[in-house]
Amino acid sequence: MAKEYYLYVKGKAVPVSEEVYKAYWKITEHEKYLQRKDWKHNVMSFSALDHDGHFVDNIIDEKIDLEKIVEVKMQIEELNKALATLTKEERELMEAIFYREESLRSIGKKEKVSYQTIGKRRDKILEKLREILKDKI
Structure with missing residues (x-):
């Protein structure tokens, strides 16, 4: 007697x-394996994001403030422009x-001046940069 399926x-x-x-x-067990x-690995399918018919709204990451990112990027560009106006010595000091992250003492020793100098x-260079950036940022 043949088995019935x-x-x-x-x-x-x-x-x-x-x-x-x-x-x-075989297909069913393979799907279960992939789901497990x-x-x-905490993978979510795209179809899981479309539970209410608003797929695009469901994938927006609201933790990222795009406006803030653009604002900071523009500030960095302005700062780079301001840094470009410094003399070579001023720029080297700011980089150090x-x-x-060199200490004022170590820079003073290299240049044979006090750390107060x-x-x-x-401070003078930072004030110069503040003046340049005052109206831009």
Whole structure:
């Protein structure tokens, strides 16, 4: 006696061949495997984002403030323009202090002046930059 195979469609048992039955379950088990893998790696399908018919609204990341990013980018551009107006010595001092994070003492030792002198130069340069950027930022 041959074994009978059934698949359920809308709650009703439909007789199918062994080949169709095995193919159906192979696909079904593969889908379950992929779903378990997605859960394990916290992957979300695009169709999950379209639960209410507003796909585009559901993928917007509201944690990112695009206006703020653009504003900061424009400020950085203005700062770079202002830095370009400095003399070579002024620019080198600013790079040493703010980019290479050298101490005022170590810079003073290199230039054979006191750290207070380096601090005064720094303050003078920063005031110059403030004046340049006053109306732009």
